[in-house]
Amino acid sequence: MKEAEVRIDVDLLDSFVYDVFRGMGVPADDARICTDVLLSADKRGIDTHGIARLKSIYYDRVVHHRTQNPITRIDTVQDRAATAVLDGNNGMGMVIAHRAMELAMRKARQHGLGMVAVRNSNHYGIAAYYVLMACRQDMIGLTGTNARPSVAPTHGVENLLGTNPLVFGIPTDEPFPFTNDYAPSIVQRGKIEHYARQRKPLPEGWVIDRNGRYVTDPEVVLHALGEGNAALLPVGGRGEQFGGHKGYGFLTVVELLAACLSQGAFLEQLSGAVQGRRVPHRIGHFFLAVDISFLTDPEDFKKRAGDILRRLRNSAKAPGAQRIYTCGEKEHLAWQERRRSGIPLLPQTRSEMITMRDELGLNHRFPFEG
Ligand SMILES: NC(=O)c1ccc[n+]([C@@H]2O[C@H](COP(=O)([O-])OP(=O)(O)OC[C@H]3O[C@@H](n4cnc5c(N)ncnc54)[C@H](O)[C@@H]3O)[C@@H](O)[C@H]2O)c1
Secondary structure, three states, rough: OOOOOEEEEEEHHHHHHHHHHHHHHOOOHHHHOOOOHHHHHHHHOOOOOOOOHHHHHHHHHHHOOOOOOOOOOOEEEOOOEEEEEOOOOOOHHHHHHHHHHHHHHHHHHOOOEEEEEEEEEEEOOHHHHHHHHHHOOOEEEEEEOOOOOOOOOOOOOOOOOOOOEEEEEEEOOOOOEEOOOOOOOOOOHHHHHHHHHHOOOOOOOOOEEEOEEEOOHHHHOOOOOOOOOOEOOOOOOOOOOOOOHHHHHHHHHHHHHHOOOOOOOOHHHOOOOOOEEEOOOOOOEEEEEEHHHOOOOOOHHHEEEEEEEEHHHHOOOOOOOOOOOOHHHHHHHHHHHHHHHHEEHHHHHHHHHEEEEEEOOOOOOHHHOO
């Protein structure tokens, strides 16, 4: 029998996650940022990047593996009028990214454009978070980040490229901005983990092994990715027939910009392991903010942007299709629903929450414990 879905109220989850970050040794203001970024994924319906990832991507790395610093000390490597380079010194990726985007926006407000590149950071969560910061101030935001080596180049089988999202935030006159918040691979690693948590096989076509054959067992894939024996495929899939080389191109753009502007690490250097020993991931990011008022009237811009998106959504639908969406819309709808009905929690996530609580000696009692 299928287990009934378990949900938790957003505010309850927020206070727990904040206490976990504090318990990990993250200072109060930074813990607020980390909590906000992490839970923005759950609020927006991105179940692969929220509470389900708290233990494996942040807590374990800080508390158990000791490969990431809970206290973030950022060095400024370079600071000019409209540009800067920061070194995150292996601190909390979300805090580093938040500060970098704030800096890019400050520069954009003064000069029209601001760009900040970052090295030696860690996983920064959902890319949309940072471009939404820009949109709230009538700016266009762009960000990219490299990530653990996961994706093979077109015609290759080695998992060299990260799932490198390249994400724009574009303000509109609607209640939500345009955000194309995704990886240029068919799926990102979090989706494979999500399938593993649900013990569901992957569709054929997402992942190949060293012989170019499709692999569909998510547990096998997660292990093989770590060993370099499996690779995700770029958007467009294997080969060139369906445009796989185009997904590959976007992934490479991000790898180039995230590493080269900041003199940072790249490709397999981001695996987080050297000869089987866990080491920092040395992730690189970049952030661009454009103050729309330097180019045009922001109200006119937002109205035109809204008109474009509305025309797309109201265009003729394919047979059988119920609805046409634009980027950012599903996340907006997810939040309208989840603010009332709460955040769904899979069994593995619930047991990880209990583990973190008990290890940190926190006194939260979860509604799902009865
Ligand atoms: N930090 C990292 O290293 C890293 C790496 C990869 C991905 N990510 C994050 O993972 C998250 C999930 O990425 P993903 O690749 O699984 O995303 P996804 O495949 O679920 O795509 C989500 C995006 O597609 C849009 N969308 C969905 N259906 C649509 C439709 N029918 N029409 C128009 N737009 C539609 C959504 O609005 C959203 O912008 C993102 O938040 C991304 O930033 C982070």
